[in-house]
Amino acid sequence: MMTLKSGITKALGFASTILFAVLVCVTVWQVFSRQVLHNPSTWSEELSKLLFVWLSFIGSAFLFGERGHIAVDFLARKLPLKTQRVLQVIVQLLVVLFALLGMIWGGYLAASIAWNQQLTALPLTIGWVYVVIPIAGIFIALFAIIDLISVASGKEDPYPEVDESEEPRDLDELEGHDPSAAVAGSAEGKN
Template identity: 85%
Template structure:
């Protein structure tokens, strides 16, 4: 936008680069989020089960994730990248394969994180569905402002 509006010379490569980086950032971010166990999980019914059944269910879920990561992301991503490896991007000196190569990379990390979670849940080192403590999070703007005022007052007292 800067080059188009200010310099009156639109760049052809910036849009294509931003798309490529967006794809890479999305897949890398999803792998990171998976490693933090921050992904979306619909666990309402699973939490109603006894802990032993929760553990078995979580092991099954992690096994399914490992299978998907290996077959869908690693193998499928490898095939997609290899098919597109010789297709040149129009505005960058790269091939389309560089867009797809992030899929198997993210798949490796997701599979590793799932295996780690599987081992920790199966051995009892980690809860199958850990509770999320939302009590410390402000629910609305008034609570956020009140918490900010309390934090400011306590930090001012600490300096005196």
């Protein structure tokens, strides 16, 4: 199962990269045609909105597959391991429920209602904007089921460890210099 999850996560990451690259190109063309050519592109704004929606949902599914989503788990990490597992199983069940009802079923309804509404500047319907919701919902539900099984069986920790060793702690560390050396260097420069 983890091989399947890894393969799907890589595919979603690749798709997110492609969507982002196309979004950047379309947005650059939109700015160039408006500011340089003084002839605004009629299709680029609509396409960039569609790409942004798709990137948001595909990127969210990718992030969920990586278990990189935002989680307020400070209190949960203080509980005993067995309680953490139970709590994480409940959370994953709620995620599956939301993905099935909210994203897959709700997204299907939204896409089917808007399927015949034509976009003004593109030869597509508004349904193409909404169809990504159930697609992302399928991936999120699948990832939640895989995580649920892995956590319940003890193959995976309920809350993965976060490696903060490479993250800067303050502005001086971020800039990569020692403030005392900077002060000494500026004092020498004044002399």
